[in-house]
Amino acid sequence: MLAVVVAGVRSGCGKTSISIGLTRALRDAGFRVRPFKVGPDYIDPTYLEVAAGREAINLDVWMMGEGGVVDAFLRHTRGMDAAVVEGVMGMFDGHGEGSFEGSTAHVAALLGVPVVLVVDCSSLATTVVAVVRGFSEVASEVGCELVGVVLNRVASSRHERLLRAALERWVPDVEVVGVVPRLEDAVIPERHLGLVPADEREEAAERVASYWGEVVGECFDLEALEEVCSVGPEPRVEPVSPPEPPGVGARVAVVSGRVFTFYYRENMEFLSRACDVVHVDPERDSGLPDVDAVYVPGGYPEVYVESLNGRLMDELRAFAEEGGVVFGECGGLMYLCSRLVTEDGEFDLVGVFDADVVMTDRLVALGYVKGRTTSAHPWVDKGVEIRGHEFHYSMVKPRRRYDYAYVLDRGKGIEGGKDGLTVGNVVASYTHVHVRSVPEVFRGFVEGVFGLDGEGHGGRG
16 A cells, blocks of 8 residues: 655645645545544645545544554555545644654654655755755654655756755655645635635635646656555554444434534544434524434634524524533534624524633634543543643633533633533533543443433433
8 A cells, every 4th residue: 555644844834735636646546545634633634535535534642542543544544545644733743842742753653654745945955955864864763764755836947956966965765756836826725723624615625636636646756656655554553443332322413514514533433333413504404303412513603603593503502401412612612602702793602601702813722632521521420531622713701600521731721721611411612522532522422312211311302
């Protein structure tokens, strides 16, 4: 199998575009490609999925553990001809201070998959030698192998000759597998949480994938890439299987559509194996179906607030008030509050929690979260360790006192290191969790719709 980790010298060097393009170019060449994304990203995977024609899987050491990352990679590459792993930030940027833990290099070392480095050459000539040699030497220290380089944003044929000559002389062991010119008009639209998700702009996303697939097809030496990257994977640790879902037979509504797209694919796999999953579009669907529980993942309710269906919001609020089990994360937390406050005005939301959501023009929180559950959590025991991630440009301001499901040692949460508003059988937090990081949350969620006698207590009849 051809397997490659696409790393970058830094954020913004072009590794996302290159990863999308490489995925599509390999698919167009007849490969069955499985894409992956290092870290807690929700948006880049949507473009990788369009490019590959199949789901992209996150590989996150913080939340999945080393064995979980290896297992997810092996599990999702069965039957594939190729695997493209898009890195995160710079190649050695991880979640520990002065540590490579959780970085792209760490994941590459765990998987035993070779690395191709994307270098923004906008202001480089012979100095590219120091960059590539330095990355290669540090990669060896981490335990992974840098086998190729993509020279991105190259200004001219003369610029290319300078770069190639320097690398061939001073770093001959690293193959130049691609040379991409400056393409200033080929930018994926962005907003406050990053790129605009592909789910919201399907035709445009297909154009992005096709465009970059053509660029890679023209600018890469795919034969050279296949030669240096068809050597793995050779995992360095034993895989750890995901938690087995309980077969409780619950019917769970997932609020999704283009509004709520921020969820881990393995979380949805767990729910789909445990339950009958029904997708609900908060813009188009006018009511809540007959379900036992509701999951509202992250997303952009602030972008689409004026088109959210009022009847669905009323029925979801009534469902929660009747004791229904509801689980919301980040955008889901926002949706379940009572009012959204933006520079354009105030807008009504579901109203499970009597709280305002205030949008800000600055990043409020970004990073990994660690903490433990409290006795207020309705379906998880007190003291269970949680690991997750938060990323938001909003603040939730409750107008009455609520108990919190999580106390955080690391992370901001809603208020002073407390996260997870609770009322009845509802939990909603800024923290996103992964089924491998806190299996008790998802297991408890699907089991929580049943009492001790095995009868559902959250359904609508």
